[in-house]
Amino acid sequence: MPNFDQLFRKYHHQLFLYARKFVADESVALDITQDVFAQVWEKEKLSLPDEHLKAYLFHSVRNHCLNHLKHERVIRRHQQFQQDELSKLEIQYYESGEKSLIQKESLERIYETVNSLSEVNREIIELSRFEGLKNKEIAERLGIPIRTVETRIFRALKELRQKLSQKFIRILLNLCRLKDKV
């Protein structure tokens, strides 16, 4: 049974990033993360086996996000209808059993893989994700058309996906080999 501090440190960033998938506002995502930990704290779910606890945490984050989106919709009426719609579809998508990379992989491994991208792709991910520049700003910085920036972003994400899944397969293979040896 992990103690609460360890649990908090282990999952905080993952849950925070997971919440940010569905809600754009960083402070809302932080609040949701805090609320989810409060549930664990109050209900003493700490005694659950680790995998169940993890699934419970991610599921809770989704629920909170969904509630937040519903709430927002009431407040802002249909102003951002489509935005909400894509986010709600997304929550359903994960509700159906899909797992996010954030849940499957450690953040360290994801960052490592970003570093292993080809030069052009790594540059575009760093500018957009780690420096937080918008497409327009990147276009200006690099002196290229905005459409090119968009295409590059898409390609970089595809390369990242490919590398991450390769890594995943390699881990599986290693596991199989280990089993064979045993």
Added chain:
Amino acid sequence: MKTTERIEQLIASYLNGELSQEERTELMNWVRTDPSNKALFYDIKDIWDSARPASVDVNQQLIHFYKTQAQKKKKRVLPVWTNVAAAVAILLIGLFAAQFIPFFQTENRSMVESFQVPMGSHSQVVLADGTRVNLNSNSSLRLDPDFSTTNRKVSLEGEAYFEVKSDKSNPFEVRTHKFNIVVTGTKFNVNSHREDRDIGATLAEGRIQLEARNMKTIVLKPGQKITFNQQTMKAVLSEADVASDIAWVEGELNFRDIPFPDLIRRLERWYDVKLEYDGPDFDSMTYTGHFKNQETIWQVLDALKLTTSIDYTKVNLREFKLYLKSNSM
């Protein structure tokens, strides 16, 4: 080919740029057309969402978490309050009923007889005779089953501050496991926690008589306090620092020459935590200090750490271990 590129650009500007209303609708429609479109879209978005730093400090978030929980805990005093209010209301109704329907008297008595305050809380109750009682953490007050304006007997476990409604012909009596106090109208504090080394009473106003087994009655004057060592039952009458003894009523903690083990127990009760310490080093120490509006046990422990040779570590949920800093040994 052209459409693929178009969609890729739409997705990239959805993720990190601006979409016009029309482009948004176009993307929506594309996502909805085909499950494989949906899968691709959310897959790419997932990678985008994953490949970013979580630029917040986890330690700060953890501290924030504990603070919020501590505040929630404070707010939980409220239900105790409402319970007490409801209990008093029932008692009052009971008394009214007793007056109007005398033959129900026997059934109506003993409806409400005790008030309990858990660890980490404190609360106030007004008794049927108009006496105000502030109950400290982990304390309980039991009323005599026949409690009324003419029969004013209560039993106390733990600590309470009384403001007794003056009535010369009907004395108010407080019983504890070690001593009894009889008064007519006064303000005084009683501490009778069984686990404390020292227990006793402090008189703020008026006059109280105190009786203990094998002892002649002691009369306290305002500003005096009596302290019993529970093991020896040796009593010491002294001038009190009244303000510090009743500071807890106002939500402050004020200690003057309190034995260290008693300080620890007070903090444990007040904050509902467990504080471990070992060694005779601590047992002989006394502590003087004032904590005002402290929100969390962390702040108190930090204050101890800064002003004394004590340091602490957290060992578990709401559980700390205190030790002497090594350089002071």
